[in-house]
Amino acid sequence: MRVVVCIKQVPDTTEIKIDPRTNTLKREGVKGIINPYDKNALELALQLREKHGGKVTVLSMGPPQAKEALREAMAMGADEVILISDRAFGGSDTLATSYTLARAIERLQGFDLVLLGKQAIDGDTGQVGPGVAEHLGIGQVTYARLVEVEGSRVKVHREGEGEVHLVEGELPLLITVTEEINKPRYPSVRGMLRARKAEIPVWSAEDLGVDLNRIGLQGSPTQVKKVFTPPAGPGGEILEGAPEQVAAELVEKLKEMRAI
Amino acid sequence: MAIKIISEACTGCGECLEVCPFPGAVRMVNEKAQLTDECTSCGACRDACGFEAILFDGDVERVEREDLSRYRGVWVYAEQDHGSLLPVSLELIGKGRELADNLGQELSVVLLGSGLQAVVDELSHYDIDRLYVADDPVLTSYRSEAYAGVMADLIQEERPNIILLGATANGRDLAPRVAARVKTGLTADCTGLEIEAGSGLLLQTRPAFGGNIMATIVCPNHRPQMATVRPGVLPRTGPNAVARDVDLVRIPCKVTESGLPTRFIQVVESVSKRVNLPEAKVIVAGGRGLGDAKGFALLKELADALGGEVGASRAAVDAGWIGKEHQVGQTGTTVAPKLYIACGISGAVQHLAGMQGSDVVVAINSDPEAPIFDVCTYGIVGDLYQVVPAFLAKLKENKQQQAVS
Ligand SMILES: Cc1cc2nc3c(=O)[nH]c(=O)nc-3n(C[C@H](O)[C@H](O)[C@H](O)COP(=O)(O)OP(=O)(O)OC[C@H]3O[C@@H](n4cnc5c(N)ncnc54)[C@H](O)[C@@H]3O)c2cc1C
Ligand SMILES: Nc1ncnc2c1ncn2[C@@H]1O[C@H](COP(=O)(O)O)[C@@H](O)[C@H]1O
Numbered sequence: 156m157r158v159v160v161c162i163k164q165v166p167d168t169t170e171i172k173i174d175p176r177t178n179t180l181k182r183e184g185v186k187g188i189i190n191p192y193d194k195n196a197l198e199l200a201l202q203l204r205e206k207h208g209g210k211v212t213v214l215s216m217g218p219p220q221a222k223e224a225l226r227e228a229m230a231m232g233a234d235e236v237i238l239i240s241d242r243a244f245g246g247s248d249t250l251a252t253s254y255t256l257a258r259a260i261e262r263l264q265g266f267d268l269v270l271l272g273k274q275a276i277d278g279d280t281g282q283v284g285p286g287v288a289e290h291l292g293i294g295q296v297t298y299a300r301l302v303e304v305e306g307s308r309v310k311v312h313r314e315g316e317g318e319v320h321l322v323e324g325e326l327p328l329l330i331t332v333t334e335e336i337n338k339p340r341y342p343s344v345r346g347m348l349r350a351r352k353a354e355i356p357v358w359s360a361e362d363l364g365v366d367l368n369r370i371g372l373q374g375s376p377t378q379v380k381k382v383f384t385p386p387a388g389p390g391g392e393i394l395e396g397a398p399e400q401v402a403a404e405l406v407e408k409l410k411e412m413r414a415i
Numbered sequence: 416m417a418i419k420i421i422s423e424a425c426t427g428c429g430e431c432l433e434v435c436p437f438p439g440a441v442r443m444v445n446e447k448a449q450l451t452d453e454c455t456s457c458g459a460c461r462d463a464c465g466f467e468a469i470l471f472d473g474d475v476e477r478v479e480r481e482d483l484s485r486y487r488g489v490w491v492y493a494e495q496d497h498g499s500l501l502p503v504s505l506e507l508i509g510k511g512r513e514l515a516d517n518l519g520q521e522l523s524v525v526l527l528g529s530g531l532q533a534v535v536d537e538l539s540h541y542d543i544d545r546l547y548v549a550d551d552p553v554l555t556s557y558r559s560e561a562y563a564g565v566m567a568d569l570i571q572e573e574r575p576n577i578i579l580l581g582a583t584a585n586g587r588d589l590a591p592r593v594a595a596r597v598k599t600g601l602t603a604d605c606t607g608l609e610i611e612a613g614s615g616l617l618l619q620t621r622p623a624f625g626g627n628i629m630a631t632i633v634c635p636n637h638r639p640q641m642a643t644v645r646p647g648v649l650p651r652t653g654p655n656a657v658a659r660d661v662d663l664v665r666i667p668c669k670v671t672e673s674g675l676p677t678r679f680i681q682v683v684e685s686v687s688k689r690v691n692l693p694e695a696k697v698i699v700a701g702g703r704g705l706g707d708a709k710g711f712a713l714l715k716e717l718a719d720a721l722g723g724e725v726g727a728s729r730a731a732v733d734a735g736w737i738g739k740e741h742q743v744g745q746t747g748t749t750v751a752p753k754l755y756i757a758c759g760i761s762g763a764v765q766h767l768a769g770m771q772g773s774d775v776v777v778a779i780n781s782d783p784e785a786p787i788f789d790v791c792t793y794g795i796v797g798d799l800y801q802v803v804p805a806f807l808a809k810l811k812e813n814k815q816q817q818a819v820s
Contacts, residue, residue: 166438166624185438218452246418246456246471253595278623279745280603282591285559289595294676295559297588312683315584316501317740319684324677335739372456372471376600376637380618382434382459382630391778391791401795402805405777406813408793414754414775415697415721415810 156209156304158200158268159260160233161287162193164217164224165277189224192272194231194339195332199302200270201232202337207304209267210234214259216244216252222355229350230342241359246372249278253286255370258363260291268309269329273298284331293327300335418456420448424468431460431469436624485574486638489515491543492566492580492589493526495534497556502651502693503581505541507644509652510608511579512542514617517610520576523547525569527562529555539661540654546661547573551668556679557585563592564670570597575639577617579608582643590643600634601641606648607631617642626745626768647693647749648772690724690740692748697723697756700743700770701731704759704780704799708736713803714758720810726750726770728760744769758799762787779803 164187189197200211213228215221216239225236239259247255260266269291274281281297288295300319301312307326312319314333342350360370368374394401394408409415427446435441440453441460448460448468461469491511493504508524515522523545524538531550538546549565566589570578580586582604594601607620611633617640619632634640692698699718701711711725718725726748727741743750745765751772758779760766767790770776778791779799788794795802 166436218455220453245454246458248600249591250595250598250600253591278603280591280601281587282594282601282603285588285591286595288559289563289592295588295592296677297559298584313584315682316496317685318682321680321683322677323680328676376598376634377602377632378635379458379462380631380633381462382436382457382623382628385622385626385629390789391776391794393783393788393794393796395796398797398801398805399809401797402802402809405793405795405806406809409754409775409777410813412775412792 156203156207156268157263157266158203158209158211158270159263159266160193160197160200160211160213160228161256161269161271161283162197162213162215162224162228163190163272163275163277164188164215164221165190165275187220187223189227190272190275190277192274192276192332192334194272195334195336196270196272197228197231197233198337198339199332200268201340203268203302203304204234212237212263212266214239214256216240216247216255216259219357225355226350226353227342229353230346231340232343232346236353236355238355238357239363240357241361243360243367243371246375247370248375248377249280249282249286250376251370251374253283254290254374255363255365256283257287257290258365259358260287262358262363267326267328268304269293269327271329271331273331273333281331284329288329291327291329293329294324295329295331296322296324297331299330299332302330302332302336418450418454418458418461418469418471420450421468421470422447424466426466426468428465430463430465434459434463436628483636483638486576488521488523488573488575488577489518490523490525490575490578490639492578492586493524493534493538494581494583494586495526495528495531498528498530498533500534500537501581501583501646503583503586503644503646505651506646506649507579507581508541508543510644510649511577512652514577514608514610515544518576518615521545523575525566527554527565529553535663536658537654539658540656541652542655542659543661545664547664547666549666549668551670553668553670553672553675557589558675558677558679559588559592560675560677561670562589563596565666565668566593567596568669569666570639578639578641580641580643582645586643590641594641597639599637599639599641600632601643602632602634603643605642605644608642608644616640622745622768626764645749647751690738692724692726692741692743692750695724695750695752697721697754698726698743698750698752698770698773699723699756699758700726700728700760701737701758702728702760702766703730703734704761705731705736706759708734710759710799711737713800717756717803717807717810720807721754723752723754726755728763728766757787757791758803760787761785762790 213233271284298314303310491507521544602619726743745768755773778787
């Protein structure tokens with residue numbers, strides 16, 4: 156089985172802090188990581204390969220330093236990793252990104268399954284997966300927390316609104332996964348050695364033969380008009396005193412506000 | 416690079432450095448800003464620059480600009496599940512009405528599924544001008560390919576200006592597939608939607624970087640302008656007593672079973688029946704500060720006394736103290752109760768992203784520096800195991816007093 160996994164390198168958003176004085180993002184020391192859910196997608200791919208044989212290819216579209224994420228993917232066990240990188244891709248929104256990734260996937264020697272994370276933690280959109288499926292013209296199942304493949308049939312448990320659904324599909328299929336599906340493995344020492352030495356191929360816009368009007372900023376219908384830090388809360392009224400005293404005060408305040 | 420700095424115009428003020436969300440993407444060289452390979456052309460610096468020294472390469476006109484004025488009307492996708500309308504659909508109708516009135520355009524609702532007569536009747540009690548209905552057995556259960564096919568055909572035929580969808584599991588599955596098919600922009604999880612005076616563009620505001628920053632997104636040159644909104648973010652509109660004379664348009668469903676790559680088989684697990692956070696008036700939420708699963712029994716007691724539900728931070732869920740269906744936040748449920756009581760929760764942005772819409776927030780935390788105190792209405796610095804029981808006791812006292820008076 157040939158499995159393609161799309162991973163994104165993202166800033167570790169848990170590490171991002173707002174500077175309370177300047178009200179801006181503190182960036183020092185925030186490192187790039189593989190988007191957590193993409194690791195779940197890669198883990199699933201590796202498990203499927205262990206069970207059914209085949210090959211796992213990992214793609215990432217991003218600036219040159221995204222090679223680090225791809226090396227980590229290789230250290231975890233990916234057979235092949237490819238960086239899709241070109242200044243012309245800069246500023247891509249989810250539509251342009253999914254178009255570009257789909258063209259890259261088509262350039263591979265065939266595929267059965269395309270796996271992605273449910274969303275990337277920098278933008279949290281979850282739009283790239285369905286976009287890639289549409290551009291490839293294949294079926295999609297999002298928010299999977301269990302995936303089983305038997306021949307060309309795929310069984311998926313999908314997280315719906317307060318429900319889990321059993322959905323069946325036919326290969327080729329695109330699936331996005333949640334963190335519930337598995338626990339990603341750590342890179343092996345052998346994997347790390349292999350990854351350190353590996354030459355990572357880089358595919359440019361020209362290599363992909365993409366329509367230049369559909370990539371990067373040109374190909375992105377959405378534009379960021381304004382970015383701002385959310386206004387910091389004014390801070391609440393702190394009630395002080397012994398527990399009984401503050402509890403009584405709180406009850407009174409909440410009654411006044413008609414909150415209870 | 417898709418973004419460039421006009422060196423002559425740059426004053427080296429450093430504003431771009433301040434707003435850039437990407438570490439190392441901008442640096443100062445000889446008091447001029449310079450972009451490095453880390454730059455993703457997100458445009459944050461372009462908008463912040465007070466000297467017009469930062470421009471997009473793409474600030475040039477699009478070649479084949481379509482006649483956008485042909486796209487008219489606001490659409491709301493009304494999500495239903497086997498004949499019952501999801502609350503988020505009603506939240507969107509309220510916002511859709513406001514946007515439509517602002518533009519002087521019509522509000523239409525799109526309803527897909529099968530056996531929909533009851534939902535059609537229900538919707539006719541809301542302030543909508545038109546209702547498109549595709550009622551077909553092939554649409555019985557949600558499936559990306561079937562629903563996207565019907566939606567995209569309808570969009571191409573009717574040319575709406577704006578489409579709003581709920582950011583539910585299905586809405587977030589459907590919207591990007593449709594947007595990719597009709598080749599337009601889509602903004603996920605908007606918390607603010609308004610029409611820009613003058614341009615008439617839809618200003619779509621959403622959190623990014625885990626809620627660390629907010630971004631306002633526009634889709635100037637493509638139609639429709641599409642956005643999803645999470646359930647619970649917008650206020651819900653109520654029904655009118657009398658049904659309106661809604662223009663009902665039945666749309667044919669060209670999708671057939673044989674062409675579809677996926678099949679819904681059955682529900683294997685239901686978690687929502689036990690807890691209904693989006694609807695709750697009061698939520699008592701617990702975090703890692705509870706220390707163990709038993710702490711939730713205390714919170715449950717408080718929630719019951721207030722007629723509310725129990726919520727949790729992700730840390731508490733990850734620790735296995737309570738089910739994921741209780742999680743509030745960016746990756747949990749978005750809530751907006753009248754009263755939110757956070758016990759032993761630090762107030763990480765990802766948590767705040769899900770509860771900041773609450774009317775009154777009470778924070779109980781032993782650490783006076785906890786960020787939750789920045790967003791609370793009332794804060795109590797102290798051990799929740801002392802404060803919560805005392806609060807419970809006072810509530811009971813209060814109830815008794817009310818009973819006698
Ligand atoms: C992609 C992503 C998505 C996320 N999504 C979510 C989400 O949806 N929801 C969410 O909640 N988190 C989410 N998180 C996690 C989030 O970043 C925080 O880690 C989490 O919210 C912390 O939970 P907490 O406040 O319970 O724990 P902590 O941060 O450990 O805080 C515990 C607090 O309890 C206080 N405390 C300890 N003992 C007592 C006591 N006896 N009495 C009173 N106070 C006490 C401490 O002072 C401390 O402030 C997400 C993270 C990532 C990376
Ligand atoms: N630049 C990218 N390169 C590779 N995969 C990506 C990229 N952007 C997004 N993805 C994939 O799409 C998923 C959803 O991303 P998003 O739609 O941005 O939330 C991620 O979890 C990744 O699997």
